[in-house]
Amino acid sequence: MSQTRPELGAPASFTFPRPQRVDVGAGTVVAIDVPGQLLVSLRLVHQHGAALEPLDAMGVSLLTSEVLEDGPDGNSSLAPALERHGAEWTSRVTWDAFVTGLDVPVNRLNQAVGLFADAVRRPALAADDILRRREQLVERFWLETASAQTLAMRSVGGQLFTGRYGTPLAGGPGKLGAVTPEQVASFHGDTLASTAGTLVVVGDLTGVDLSELGKRVFGDTSASRERDLTAPAPPPGELPRVVVVDRPGSVQSALVVAQRAPSRKEVDLPRAEGVSEILGGMFTSRLNMELRERLGYTYGAGSGFDLRRDTGVFLMSTQVEADTTAHSITSSLEQVNKLRDEGVTEQELDTVRESNTVGLPVSYSTARSMAGALVDMVVHDLPDDHIDRQRAGYEKLTRESLDSAAQEYLHPEQSVVVVAGDAERLRGPLTETGVGPVEVVDPETLWA
Missing domain, CATH: 3.30.830.10 (Metalloenzyme, LuxS/M16 peptidase-like)
Structure with missing residues (x-):
C-alpha cells in the first residue's frame, strides 16, 4: 500500500x-x-x-x-x-x-x-x-x-x-x-x-x-597573559609555484592548492565560507562536479578555510591518478578563475543559504555541539550572539556579496601548489602547465 x-x-x-x-x-x-x-x-x-x-x-x-x-x-x-x-x-x-x-x-x-x-x-x-x-x-x-x-x-x-x-x-x-x-x-x-x-x-x-x-x-591560578598577534611572514619564493613532495613509484598524486588568507576576525565568515562551499565545500560544488563528475579523475575534491587568530589559509585539495595530476591542477585553477570572473548562480546562492540555516537546530542539539560553539567564541573573542549573527549573515547573502567575496578571498595568483607524488613522472607535465616554477623536495628532509 x-x-x-x-x-x-x-x-x-x-x-x-x-x-x-x-x-x-x-x-x-x-x-x-x-x-x-x-x-x-x-x-x-x-x-x-x-x-x-x-x-x-x-x-x-x-x-x-x-x-x-x-x-x-x-x-x-x-x-x-x-x-x-x-x-x-x-x-x-x-x-x-x-x-x-x-x-x-x-x-x-x-x-x-x-x-x-x-x-x-x-x-x-x-x-x-x-x-x-x-x-x-x-x-x-x-x-x-x-x-x-x-x-x-x-x-x-x-x-x-x-x-x-x-x-x-x-x-x-x-x-x-x-x-x-x-x-x-x-x-x-x-x-x-x-x-x-x-x-x-x-x-x-x-x-x-x-x-x-x-x-x-x-584554584589559585593567575589570569592568562596577552598573546602576540603579529602575523607571521611568508618564506621567500616566487608565487605561484609548484612543489612536488617526492613519493617515487606512486601511482596517485595528492594535491593541495593553498594561499594565505586573513585572520578569523578579519573575515566575513558567511561570505567567505559561502563562496568556499560553492567552489569545493559541497557535493554539488564546482570542483567536485568538474574533477569527479565530468572528468572522472577523483572520488572527491574540496576546499575550505583554516582561520586562526593572527592569519589564515585557504586550501583546495583532491587525490587523483598520477597521469591526471597536471590537468587536475589547471582545471581547479580554471574553476577558481571562472567563479571570480562570472560570479555565482541563483541556485548556488539558495543552496548556501539553506545549508547554513535550516539545519541549525540539529547542529546545536547536544551539549557537546553547544560547548564546541562556546569554545570557538572564547578562543576568537566572539560575541555571545555570534551564532545568531552568523545565521543572519547567511540569510542576507546575495549573489553580489558572494561575487565580491570571490574577488576578496580567492587569489590563485598567490597560491602554492603542493603535490605529493612521483617527481620523475610529474616534473615534465607540471612544468608544461605554466602555473609556476617546479621544485622537488624529499619528505625525509622536510621536518628534520
Missing part, C-alpha cells in the same frame, strides 16, 4: 541560547543551562595553542596533551578513574588554544570535576610516561604521513609561513622527538598549571553552583 510523502513544513526558527558568565578568581565560567540535558559537557580553554610554542620545543603542546591522559598518578591512570563516574576525558590542541574537558552525567559532575582539575593542574608528568608518549607520537606522525594526502597537507605550512606555522602542529618528528620531559614540565607549569583559562559548561545545570565549580577548577 503506497503512502503519500508528507510535505515539508516551514523551517523552525532558531536562536542560540545566551550563555551566562560568572567571574571566579582569575577565570571566567561561561555556561548554558539546557533543561533535561543530563550529560554535561565541560571544557577548559587556555589561549595558548601551538602557535606560541618555543621554536626549540615544537610539538610540546601536543605531547603535553597526550601525557595528561596518564593522570595524576601516571601510567594511564586517568581514564579508569573517570570511568567510575561515567565520564569521558577530552583534550585537543589547535594553533590558538589548548582545550581540555569532560563529558559527564550531571549527577556525577561534582565527583568528576575534582579528578578533572587534578588531571589538568597536577598531572604526574612522569619522565617514563612522557618518553613513551613522545615515541608514540613520532611513530604516529610517520604512519599518518604515509598517506599522500596527509603528506601534502603537512607540507603546506612551510610553503606559506616562516616561524612556527612552517612546521606541522605536531612539531614534525625531528623537533617533537627532541622534546624533553623537562620541557614538558616547564610548558605545563607556565600554562595549564598556573593560568586560569575559561571554563565552558553546558547541560542541565539545575542545582549546579557555577561559582563553586569555577573555584574547584581555577
Whole structure:
C-alpha cells in the first residue's frame, strides 16, 4: 500500500541560547543551562595553542596533551578513574588554544570535576610516561604521513609561513622527538598549571553552583597573559609555484592548492565560507562536479578555510591518478578563475543559504555541539550572539556579496601548489602547465 510523502513544513526558527558568565578568581565560567540535558559537557580553554610554542620545543603542546591522559598518578591512570563516574576525558590542541574537558552525567559532575582539575593542574608528568608518549607520537606522525594526502597537507605550512606555522602542529618528528620531559614540565607549569583559562559548561545545570565549580577548577591560578598577534611572514619564493613532495613509484598524486588568507576576525565568515562551499565545500560544488563528475579523475575534491587568530589559509585539495595530476591542477585553477570572473548562480546562492540555516537546530542539539560553539567564541573573542549573527549573515547573502567575496578571498595568483607524488613522472607535465616554477623536495628532509 503506497503512502503519500508528507510535505515539508516551514523551517523552525532558531536562536542560540545566551550563555551566562560568572567571574571566579582569575577565570571566567561561561555556561548554558539546557533543561533535561543530563550529560554535561565541560571544557577548559587556555589561549595558548601551538602557535606560541618555543621554536626549540615544537610539538610540546601536543605531547603535553597526550601525557595528561596518564593522570595524576601516571601510567594511564586517568581514564579508569573517570570511568567510575561515567565520564569521558577530552583534550585537543589547535594553533590558538589548548582545550581540555569532560563529558559527564550531571549527577556525577561534582565527583568528576575534582579528578578533572587534578588531571589538568597536577598531572604526574612522569619522565617514563612522557618518553613513551613522545615515541608514540613520532611513530604516529610517520604512519599518518604515509598517506599522500596527509603528506601534502603537512607540507603546506612551510610553503606559506616562516616561524612556527612552517612546521606541522605536531612539531614534525625531528623537533617533537627532541622534546624533553623537562620541557614538558616547564610548558605545563607556565600554562595549564598556573593560568586560569575559561571554563565552558553546558547541560542541565539545575542545582549546579557555577561559582563553586569555577573555584574547584581555577584554584589559585593567575589570569592568562596577552598573546602576540603579529602575523607571521611568508618564506621567500616566487608565487605561484609548484612543489612536488617526492613519493617515487606512486601511482596517485595528492594535491593541495593553498594561499594565505586573513585572520578569523578579519573575515566575513558567511561570505567567505559561502563562496568556499560553492567552489569545493559541497557535493554539488564546482570542483567536485568538474574533477569527479565530468572528468572522472577523483572520488572527491574540496576546499575550505583554516582561520586562526593572527592569519589564515585557504586550501583546495583532491587525490587523483598520477597521469591526471597536471590537468587536475589547471582545471581547479580554471574553476577558481571562472567563479571570480562570472560570479555565482541563483541556485548556488539558495543552496548556501539553506545549508547554513535550516539545519541549525540539529547542529546545536547536544551539549557537546553547544560547548564546541562556546569554545570557538572564547578562543576568537566572539560575541555571545555570534551564532545568531552568523545565521543572519547567511540569510542576507546575495549573489553580489558572494561575487565580491570571490574577488576578496580567492587569489590563485598567490597560491602554492603542493603535490605529493612521483617527481620523475610529474616534473615534465607540471612544468608544461605554466602555473609556476617546479621544485622537488624529499619528505625525509622536510621536518628534520
